[in-house]
Amino acid sequence: MRQYIAYALVLGIIWCFVSGKISILNFMFGSFLGVLTMLSLKKLYRLEEDTSCGNCMRRIPKLATFLTILMIEITKASVLIAKIILGPKLDIRPGIIAVPIRASKDASITAIANTISLTPGTLTIDVSDDMKTLYVHSIDVSDPVALKASIRDKLERYVLEAFE
Template sequence: MKQYIAYALILGLVWSFVSGNISVLNFMVGSILGLLIVQSLKKLYRPDKDMTFRSIAEHLPKLAVYFAVLLIEITKASVQIARIILSPGMDIRPGIIAVPIRATKDASITAIANTISLTPGTLTIDISDDMTKLYVHAIDVSEPEELKHSIRDKLEKYVLEAFE
């Protein structure tokens, strides 16, 4: 329980700085909101382990790599979308593909789905009932195996390292 209070205090501090009103009352409001958030989301992120500062510190480099890869992939996809827009005669084949995933935890599956949706030109539509495939709409699926490979080996790999 002590660790949740520490997280709530950190979120209270963040709340104060983000809101631009650094006062004791604002810090207390942010801390109470932080405690509610931490308590409601604690099972989502590691139900089998206690959250400690050490475990978070160990995951920070992996999260940094994930966000760097995400920014690179967003940039590459944005350039590809810009090429499609600037070349209206370009032959594109939009469609939906099933991408098998290795993630088993809800947080990881959600992170993968959101990462795909954040990348321009792709959108996660659904997940299979057995939670082993994501259905992804892409602006160009002329090479579906390459797209699956890109999602599994570039995006999912880093999501698994950061969130599982």
């Protein structure tokens, strides 16, 4: 219960800065919206589990690393896609591959799927029923083993560190 109160207070402060009006009434409204948001998402994020302040503070550098790696991968993929588009010959082999994942939490699986979809040239299509495999469409699957390794080593690894 204490973590709900702490999160509601933080979300109230964030609401004040986002809305551009810092007042007690606006803070209370933001906190109320935060409580409603947490209640609607509590099954997905399980706020009761592992929510100590120290754990949250330890995740900040890992989240920063994840976001940095994500920006680097998006930039590299954008350059690759630009080279494909601007090249004189369209030499691609689009296809769908099955990528086994190690994530166990719903939030981690969602983060991995969204990270793949944010990277230009790839799109997460589906998740298997047992939540152990992602089906990914790629603009070029000429080397599916390297593509799977890239997703597991560059994207999934940092998602697991940040979210699990």
